[in-house]
Amino acid sequence: MEKTFGPSRKRVHLAEEWEHRIDPSRNDTKRARGGDMRNLETELPVLPPPMINQIDWREVLCQFLSVPAHAEDKIVLASLQSVTDRRATERSANMERSYDSTDEYQIIHRIRCNEQSTEELCLDVPWTVKNGSRNIHLRGGDMIEHLELYLERHKAVSFIVYKDYECCGTDNLGVRQGGHSAVIGDDPSDLLVNESVCIVSEALCLALKELWSKELGNVSHPKFEQFSEFTAPFVWWYCARNRIADAIPSLQPHHRQHLDSFQTYIDASLGKEYEAVDLLLADGKITPGYMSYLYVPGEIQLSKLDGDDAQYHRAFVATSWLTRASTGTITKAAARTKDAYSSQWDVYGSSWSFDGLFQQNTDLWSVDCRFPWDKSFDIQELDVYPIRFADHKVIDALRDRGRMFWECRWQKYVCYHRDAATRVQSPSDTRYMIDINTYKEMHPPSGSKAPNRDHLGPEAMMPGNPPPLGDNFILCLPSTIPGYHMQKKDWITLHVSRMSSVQWNENAFKMLVADEQKKELIRALVTNQIAAEEGTDLISGKGNGLFILLHGGPGTGKTLTAESVAEVARKPLYRVTCGDVGTNAEDVEKYLETVLLLGKTWGCVVLLDEADVFLMQRSVKDFRRNALVSVFLRVLEYYDGILILTSNRVGTFDAAFKSRIQLSLRYPKLQEDDRFQIWTNFIEHIKALPHSRTTSLGIDFAEIKRNLRQLAKEELNGREIRNAVSTARQLAMFKNERMGYAHLCTVLAEMKEFEKYAVDLKGGLTDDEIAREYQEY
Known part of the structure; x- marks a missing residue:
């Protein structure tokens, strides 16, 4: 029967063993003491006692096992044995899984400690340990000291799944806006900041390349190179997952095995998230946590950064996936605690500019999301969002604007409306000449300038040709263009959505x-x-x-x-x-x-x-x-x-x-019949105007027409007749009355009063009589 020792005897034994590990020569010293201790004392110098930092290892062990510090030894030993057995079971399962499969993956937990500036790799799920009054520290088991050696011993690993954690940082307490905080519990996933995949097997690289080259060449994806690493949630896989499922059976059998393993991991890790995103997008909604699923390279995005009105909208084709603009990392727990979470994102996109030639430019577009992290909201509330979620009216307006811009690539005489919503031309609308080449001649660039690029070519620019490249071109054209004001004799920046072709007045x-x-x-x-x-x-x-x-x-x-x-x-x-x-x-x-x-x-x-x-x-x-x-x-x-x-x-x-x-x-001077016709023309013109341009109570056209002959007897020229009608309308609007003959009479009386004064001032001669005297006619 094996002999057991009590707690005190065991502690002495452990202390002696630890002392031997530190300095093996102490055993010899001990034996010397038994022989001739006095000689030893005279030969050896007297040293000061060492500074010993005493640690209560039993208390540390109890804290690790989550048992009370005053627990009996048998309880502590039982807890320790339970943890040891569980780790052995998990390790056995991992080994069995690793050696039974030729296309397996391995989950490795990567812990970054901000306080110690260290990074550790472990196979076991890490656990939390309180570090001071504010920080939470992570510890892991079954450490990997040399990753290359580990992979050399486990050749069946097809790819590694890295789960990245950060501990001992300011985000550990999940600071909210306004200064409030939420303390993290014992769940280490609260400190999980990222999950990524690193391709280990060359066969998996070839399988992914074959899959994309055969079926999914138009979907933007990472570089499938050995030991390349890409981050979850793998939106490129999400966007193409239905086509991937159809394409995998047509691949080589060996490649299918690796892809099946990768698909298994995707389903287990992100399957529920993909389903949640599907449901949100079907309702035109999203959450800040799923923002990266919205912006797909190659898709047209709508920007409202310049203004909410349709005339300020712009469009571009995304050329990258969405990336977070802010520096640093945010833990899941910190994100969940932010009631009004604000996140800045960036996406690269291409649009078109025009300076006589069309150039395609790539710019960085900012996406500002100011919504609770886990609350859904309408996608249209974002300043930048995929155009497939926009209203059809918005898309049609952008398409009409693009066609108008295309028509202006050479010269075009346009009518500029006060309101972009209405295209009914009125006399108050101004006409502009659009001619970018003349504009450039009148505004030459200062200093040296690189030669203009032409991304369309001269054939596409030929008059009569339709716009090329479909919506990726027509929707992504500029929203403004310089136009020459024919009255002010100046170039003014115009919103293309408020422009239309001139409707010539044949009458x-x-x-x-x-x-x-x-x-x-x-x-x-x-x-x-x-x-x-x-x-x-x-x-x-x-x-x-x-x-x-x-x-x-x-x-x-x-x-x-x-x-x-x-x-x-x-x-x-x-x-x-x-x-x-x-x-x-x-x-x-x-x-x-x-x-x-x-x-x-x-x-x-x-x-x-x-x-x-x-x-x-x-x-x-x-x-x-x-x-x-x-x-x-x-x-x-x-x-x-x-x-x-x-x-x-x-x-x-x-x-x-x-x-x-x-x-x-x-x-010659207007006669009564001429004036009658002019009065009639002006009244008919006012009658044809929209109601918004007349008085609130309208105009009594019947009364005015009955008195046109009387009005025509007044010796007025055409400009004076127009002024009389305009002034009478304003008088009726001021008095909140229906415009009629009386308002015209009031205006004409004042005009006659001034005319009489002017004639008296000139010695009783009219303008015509003065002109004849000086032989001007």
């Missing part, structure tokens, strides 16, 4: 109150000018333009005629006044050359309004005026577009212009 010429013979003559000249390809002048480049002079008093329809000509010709109207041009001869020449160059480039009808200063007869006394007239004549000599000049006086008309102007039309 503009019909509404013009003028002699029918004049209108017919104008239309004939304009139509022939458009059809003409070459001029009749003997010198090339001269004599190809159409110059029309319209002269008459203010408000007789000269400017309206020019606008109507542009509408009939379907050409932009480029209006220039004397104030725009200036009076210095050199500046005038440069400005006019620029205007006429733009007019020729864009095929405009150029209107030089109030051109009296350029048409006046030259004299030997006024050299400044002579220079202006000469410059104007020289610039016009080589212009081959449509130019319309308006003037209030032609009594001092320079004779040199007679041979250069094909048609001169005089607009």
